Amino acid sequence: MSCVNNILVVLDADKQQQKALNRAMHLARISQASITLLLSIYDFSYEMTTMLAAEERDAMRDSLINDRKAWIQDLLEDYNTRDLDISMKVVWHHRPYEAIIETALAGEHDIIVKATHPHEGLAHILFTPTDWHLLRKAPCLVLLVKEHQWPEHGKVLAAIHTTGEHEHHDSLNARITEAAQRFANCLHSEVHLVNAYPGAPVTIAAEIPEFDTANYREVIADNHKVALAEHAERFAIPAAQQHVREGLPEQIIPQLAEELDAELVVLGTIGRTGFSAALLGNTAEHVIEQINCDLLAVKPASFESPVKL
Template sequence: MGCVNKILAVLDADSQQQKALNRALHLARLSGAKLTLLLSIYDFSYEMTTMLAAEERDTMRDSLINDRKVWIDDLLEDYNTRDIDIRIEVVWHNRPFEAIIETAIKGDYDVIIKATHQREGIANLFFTPTDWHLLRKAPCLVLLVKEHDWPEHGKILAAIHTTGEQEHHQSLNQRITEAAQEFAGWLQSDVHLVNAYPGAPVTIAAEIPEFDTGSYRESLKESHRQALAEHGEKFSIPSANQHVHEGLPEQVVPELAEELDAELVVLGTIGRTGFSAALLGNTAEHVIERLNCDLLAVKPEGFQSPVKV
C-alpha cells in the first residue's frame, strides 16, 4: 500500500462539531498530506422551481455553493491550518455518498475521512446511511471518526482473518497490517493484532456424543494462534500484541478495542450489493456500531468502485 498523500475530508453542514475536520487536520499535519475539504449540498426545491429559467436556476445554485465556500472559510478561522495545503470543494449532488466517491476517484485520494453518528431504530437496516455506502463502495481507505482522542503512544488494533490459505485473505491481511503500521508510525502508537475464530458447532456435540468439544476448541485456537504468530512475525509485531479470541468479529473486536482503549481499529471490508447488503451489512458495519473509537476500513487490492464517474 502507498502512503497517505491526499486526504479527502467530508464536512457536516448540519453539525457544530466537525470531527472529520479535526481528525483530517491532525493527520495532514502528521503525514504532510494535502487536504481537500468536501461539502456535498442539494436543495430539491431549486430543481423544482419551474418559474425560473434553467440559467436562473444555475445562478441561484452557484450562489448557494459560493455561500457554503464562505462558510467553510469562516469555519477554518477557528483552526490552526498553518503549513497545511488545503483546498475547498463544494458540490451539488442529490446523493452525498456518490458525490464523495466520485470526488475521491477523480482526485485519486488515498483516504476519505468522515464523522459517523449514532443511529437508532430499525430504519437503518433498510435505508443504509452514507457511511455504510462508503464502507462498501469507496475505492480507497475510509476513516470513520468517533469521539475517541488520538493520544501519542496509544494502541491501534488491526483485525485480520487467518482461516484458510486463500490468496485474497493473505493479501488483505497484509494491507490491513501495513495500514495499521503506517498510522502507528505517525501517531507513535503500538500495533496489536486480533483474530476472531468460530467456536465448535453445537450441532456436532449434540449429534455425536463422543465428540470432544474441549479438545476441538483447543486445537482450533492453537491453529489460529500459529497462523497469527506467522503473520505477526512478518511485521515484527511481538506475541504480547497478538490476540486470538473465540467468537464473532463484531463481538470480539469492539470488546478488545475497549479493553485496550484503542484509538483506532483497522479492518478489511469487501463491498456487497443488493438486498442482502441492505439487510445484513458486512462485518465492518456491524463492528463500527459497537466501537467507541475510530475505524479505518481497507479494501482488497484491485477493488473497483461500482460508482461510475
C-alpha cells in the same frame, strides 16, 4: 513514514464542530499531506421550481454553492491552518456518497475522512446511510471518526482473518497490517493483532454425543494461534500483541478495543450490493456501531468502486 498523502475530508453541513476536519488536520501535520474539504449539498425544491428558466435555476444553485463556500471559509477561521495545504469543493449532488467517491477518484485521494454518528433503530438497515455506502464502495481508505482522542503511545488494533482458504485473504491481511503499522508509526503507537474464530457448533455435540468438544476447540484455537504468529512474524509484531479469541468478530473486536483502549481499529471491508448489503452488512458495519474509537476500513487490492466518474 507518512500515513497518507492526499486527504479528502467530508464536512458536516449542519455542525460547527467538525470531528473529521480535526482528525484530518492532525493527519496532515504529521504526514505533510494535502487536504480537500468537501461539502455535498442538494435541495430538491430547487429542481421543482418549474416557473423559472433553466438559467435562473442554475443561478440560484450557484448562489447556494457560493454561500456554502463562504460558510467553509468562516469555519476555517476557528482552526489553525498555518502551513497546511487546504482546498475546498462544494458540489451539487443528490447522492452524497457518490459525490464523495467521485471526488476521491478525480482527486486521487488515498483516504476519505468522515465523522460518523449513531444510527438509531432500523434506520441503518432500511435506509443505508452514507457511511455504509463508503465502507462498501469507496476506492480508498475510509476513516470513520468518533470521539476518542489519538494520544501518543496508544494502541492500534488490526483485525485480520487467518487460516483463510484463498489468496485474497492473505493479501487483505497484509494490507490491513501495513495500514495499521503506517498509522501506528505516525501516532507513535503500537499495533495489536486480533483474530476471532468460531467455536464448536452446538449441533455437533447434540447429534454426536461422543464428539470431544473441548479437544475440537483446543485444536481450532491452536491452528489460529499458529497462523496469527506466522502472519505477525512477517511484520515483527511480538507475541504479547497478538490476540486470538473464540467468538464472532463483531463481538470480539469491540471487546478487545475497549480492553486495550485502542485509538483506532483497522479492518478489511469488501463491497456488497443489492438486498444482501441492505440486510446483512459486513463486519465493519457491525463493529462501527459498537466501538468508541475511530475505524479505518481497508479494501482488497483488486477492489474497483462501482461508482464511476
